[in-house]
Amino acid sequence: DIQMTQSPSTLSASVGDRVTITCRASQSISSWLAWYQQKPGKAPTLVISKASSLGAGVPSRFSGGGSGTQFTLTISGLQPDDCATYYCQQYYSPLYTFGQGTRLEI
Amino acid sequence: QITLRESGPALVRPTQTLTLTCSFSGFSLTQTGMSVSWVRQSPGRALEWIARITWNDDKYYTTSLKTRLLISKDTSKNQVTLTVPSADPADTGTYFCARTRVGGATRESYYYYMDVWGKGTTVTVSS
Numbered sequence: 161d162i163q164m165t166q167s168p169s170t171l172s173a174s175v176g177d178r179v180t181i182t183c184r185a186s187q188s189i190s191s192w193l194a195w196y197q198q199k200p201g202k203a204p205t206l207v208i209s210k211a212s213s214l215g216a217g218v219p220s221r222f223s224g225g226g227s228g229t230q231f232t233l234t235i236s237g238l239q240p241d242d243c244a245t246y247y248c249q250q251y252y253s254p255l256y257t258f259g260q261g262t263r264l265e266i
Numbered sequence: 267q268i269t270l271r272e273s274g275p276a277l278v279r280p281t282q283t284l285t286l287t288c289s290f291s292g293f294s295l296t297q298t299g300m301s302v303s304w305v306r307q308s309p310g311r312a313l314e315w316i317a318r319i320t321w322n323d324d325k326y327y328t329t330s331l332k333t334r335l336l337i338s339k340d341t342s343k344n345q346v347t348l349t350v351p352s353a354d355p356a357d358t359g360t361y362f363c364a365r366t367r368v369g370g371a372t373r374e375s376y377y378y379y380m381d382v383w384g385k386g387t388t389v390t391v392s393s
Contacts, residue, residue: 161329192370192377196313203362203383204305204313209369215381247313251369251379254326256303256315 162186162250166259173266177238181262183231183248192252195224195233197244198261204247208233240266268292270302270363270384278357278391284350288363288384295321295341299368302346303380304337308359318366318378319346353391360386 163186173179183193191211196204206215208224211231221236235242243266248259274286286304293300301320307313317337318326327335336349350357364380371377 192379194379196380198313203385205383206379206381209379209381249313249315249380251377254318254378255328256318258313258315261312 161255162189162253162257164248164250164257164259166246166248166262168262169260170263170265173238173264175238175240175266178234178236179238179264181233181246181248181264183226183233183259185229185231185250185252188228189250189252191227192250193224193226193231194249194251196247196249197242198247199244207246235264238266242266268365268382270365270382272361272363272384272387274361274387274389276388276390278353278389280354280391280393281352284353284357284389284391286348286361286387286389288346288348290344290346290363290365290384293365294344295319295339295346297321299376299378301366301378302339303364303366304346304348305362305364305380305383306357306359307362307386308356311359317348320378355391357391358389360388362386 165184193211195208198204212224245261245263270290278284303318316328319337364383366378369379
């Protein structure tokens with residue numbers, strides 16, 4: 161199975177900051193990567209698909225990049241509502257795998 | 267509007283069968299390129315994808331649980347069912363279902379991503 165590794169595990173930032181979360185795949189997954197946001201006690205919501213395509217209704221301060229094995233999720237102009245755990249997930253293989261998550265504290 | 271709702275028992279005894287149902291609306295599993303996934307989250311842990319069923323009845327399971335899970339669909343009821351024949355305390359957690367749709371293709375394959383999720387249902391496996 162493809163392993164997904166995120167860094168950092170926890171990230172502390174302030175309102176207005178620009179933050180970047182990194183996700184690495186154990187083999188090339190082209191651009192078949194999604195990012196999800198999960199708030200405590202809630203279901204995940206889609207942020208980014210195909211590495212850089214913004215999900216429906218997602219603010220433009222979110223952006224995704226990368227291809228192959230290295231990917232990033234960047235949030236520019238951090239807002240209090242962005243406090244959540246973020247997960248990357250590959251869908252190159254039909255056996256999907258998630259990263260371990262990055263908790264963003266604001 | 268696309269909605270998914272998970273349902274099932276809150277408490278299951280070890281070795282009993284755990285059956286979870288995902289009821290959805292706003293799309294159909296008869297549509298080409300459509301599928302539904304199940305994702306599990308153990309308390310305080312990361313998301314774990316565990317199963318998916320496609321419009322043409324292909325089924326996929328995570329490697330670690332492949333022998334313990336069964337996924338099926340009832341297109342007339344717009345439902346997907348996940349069955350764990352012999353529940354274990356390690357199966358405790360919140361189970362989400364998610365619409366999983368084609369997000370792109372190459373000459374070799376189609377690629378599906380989870381775009382809309384249910385709110386989840388929490389299951390405890392304990393005696």
